[in-house]
Amino acid sequence: MIRVVDVHKRFGTQQVLKGVNLEFVTGKITTIVGTSGCGKTVLLKHLNALLLPDRGQILIDGVDITKLGQKELYEIRSRFGVLFQGAALLDSMTIFDNVAFPLREKTRLGESEIKKKVDDRLEQVGLEGMGYKFPAELSGGMKKRAGLARALVTDPEIVLFDEPTTGLDPILASSIHQLIARTQKAFGYTGVVVSHTIPQVFDISDYVAMMANGVIEAVEPPARFQASPNPVVQQFIHGKTEGPIQVL
Amino acid sequence: MLFLLGQIGSFALRQLAEMGRIFLFLLSAFGLALRPPAKLRLIVHHLKTIGVDSLSVVLLSGFFTGMVMGFQGYYSLRKFNAESWLGSAAALGLLRELGPVLSAFMVTGRTGSAMAAELGTMRATEQIDALYSMAIDPIKYLVSPRIIASLIAMPLLTAIFDVVGIFGAYLIGVGLLGVSSGSYIVGMENAVVFQDVYSGFLKSLSFGLIITWVCCYKGFHAPPMATGVSQATTESVVLSFVLVLVWDYFLTSIML
Numbered sequence: 001m002i003r004v005v006d007v008h009k010r011f012g013t014q015q016v017l018k019g020v021n022l023e024f025v026t027g028k029i030t031t032i033v034g035t036s037g038c039g040k041t042v043l044l045k046h047l048n049a050l051l052l053p054d055r056g057q058i059l060i061d062g063v064d065i066t067k068l069g070q071k072e073l074y075e076i077r078s079r080f081g082v083l084f085q086g087a088a089l090l091d092s093m094t095i096f097d098n099v100a101f102p103l104r105e106k107t108r109l110g111e112s113e114i115k116k117k118v119d120d121r122l123e124q125v126g127l128e129g130m131g132y133k134f135p136a137e138l139s140g141g142m143k144k145r146a147g148l149a150r151a152l153v154t155d156p157e158i159v160l161f162d163e164p165t166t167g168l169d170p171i172l173a174s175s176i177h178q179l180i181a182r183t184q185k186a187f188g189y190t191g192v193v194v195s196h197t198i199p200q201v202f203d204i205s206d207y208v209a210m211m212a213n214g215v216i217e218a219v220e221p222p223a224r225f226q227a228s229p230n231p232v233v234q235q236f237i238h239g240k241t242e243g244p245i246q247v248l
Numbered sequence: 249m250l251f252l253l254g255q256i257g258s259f260a261l262r263q264l265a266e267m268g269r270i271f272l273f274l275l276s277a278f279g280l281a282l283r284p285p286a287k288l289r290l291i292v293h294h295l296k297t298i299g300v301d302s303l304s305v306v307l308l309s310g311f312f313t314g315m316v317m318g319f320q321g322y323y324s325l326r327k328f329n330a331e332s333w334l335g336s337a338a339a340l341g342l343l344r345e346l347g348p349v350l351s352a353f354m355v356t357g358r359t360g361s362a363m364a365a366e367l368g369t370m371r372a373t374e375q376i377d378a379l380y381s382m383a384i385d386p387i388k389y390l391v392s393p394r395i396i397a398s399l400i401a402m403p404l405l406t407a408i409f410d411v412v413g414i415f416g417a418y419l420i421g422v423g424l425l426g427v428s429s430g431s432y433i434v435g436m437e438n439a440v441v442f443q444d445v446y447s448g449f450l451k452s453l454s455f456g457l458i459i460t461w462v463c464c465y466k467g468f469h470a471p472p473m474a475t476g477v478s479q480a481t482t483e484s485v486v487l488s489f490v491l492v493l494v495w496d497y498f499l500t501s502i503m504l
Binding site for chain 1: 370373374375377378381382383384389
């Protein structure tokens with residue numbers, strides 16, 4: 001169980017998070033939605049301590065990771081898989097080497113075991129036979145798939161998805177959403193998705209959290225979220241420019 | 249007045265904090281380099297990018313520097329009827345100063361800027377965050393092998409620069425301007441002592457460290473945008489040049 005307790009974060013003069021409280025249920029997918037620039041990615045980067053809060057706690061199984069030393073922090077991070085917005089593949093390596101990278105660096109598996117595992121993951125994300133290519137030779141959707149294969153190759157308990165469908169056409173976006181849903185069912189990880197592609201994300205989410213003005217305004221299962229009387233939620237779902245969410 | 253003092257104080261504190269971060273960066277890169285497992289494959293890879301890939305530019309610049317020294321040395325020494333000292337003048341100048349400094353400049357331009365740009369791009373495209381996320385220390389993976397490789401490559405490149413430079417000066421002095429080959433070689437043998445070679449070696453070692461340290465730091469902490477990468481690259485090259493010259497002054501004043 002991941003709990004975010006009263007997290008505040010400021011960059012220079014801009015207060016991005018103003019007391020975020022949120023729980024992520026183990027083995028379920030929670031999607032954080034909100035307007036561009038509202039702080040969703042900043043919140044996501046707090047979950048595996050890529051960013052540390054100015055105030056507040058990030059509890060993973062009751063342990064406040066903001067107080068951990070470097071060594072313990074790396075142990076916690078090895079329980080995570082992350083799919084970054086641009087996939088963040090290491091561009092000096094082939095796709096195979098990118099996916100194999102965390103196994104080679106962090107495990108004692110032999111090369112034949114690594115090959116089998118990497119081939120399995122590449123097949124699961126629909127990239128079988130593409131391992132020899134470099135990231136620069138792949139389309140946006142294929143990069144995301146490769147990023148997902150890398151995020152899943154260590155069998156993580158928690159997977160973070162930072163805007164997994166940004167920049168993709170609707171068909172590719174749907175295929176990535178289906179991939180997330182399918183892999184979550186297969187591996188049973190706790191998924192945290194940051195997105196603003198509604199209503200598509202409702203199909204893959206167990207819970208939807210609405211972020212606005214630096215706080216979490218609502219957390220509901222998708223059906224109840226869509227029917228929520230909360231004016232912030234309704235403004236976001238219907239894309240209205242007037243309402244409680246300040247549009248810059 | 250108070251406002252002005254406040255601004256100066258705040259600027260000084262920011263600079264002090266930045267200096268602290270730069271030193272901690274180096275300490276952690278060294279500390280992680282000593283911690284197993286050693287990244288031998290990466291060290292060899294960076295030996296190629298820092299050493300082998302810089303070889304052509306070092307050879308070319310060393311050869312032409314030597315030839316210029318041949319002309320200039322001959323012109324100066326002829327005024328004192330001391331042309332026979334050309335070999336010793338060229339060798340001492342190259343071994344003690346020009347070899348380490350100019351090869352450091354070449355490596356900064358050829359490899360240091362590339363290091364800063366590569367790490368800056370990795371920062372901008374979240375590849376460094378991805379390493380943190382995979383529980384891999386990016387300083388151990390990206391910076392430590394580069395520092396070790398530069399400590400090995402830089403003295404070797406400097407030695408090559410020195411040899412090629414001395415040969416260039418020989419070609420001009422002996423081949424073109426008529427200095428006796430024997431006096432060129434013997435003068436060099438008599439004038440150069442181990443201390444000259446040693447001081448050049450120490451300089452090249454410390455310049456290698458400065459270049460990699462500065463360029464990696466600037467790239468690693470580049471603002472995550474296109475202008476951030478270009479800014480980091482420019483700053484890393486300029487700062488490396490300046491620090492190499494300043495450090496050269498200190499080393500020269502100590503070791504002369």
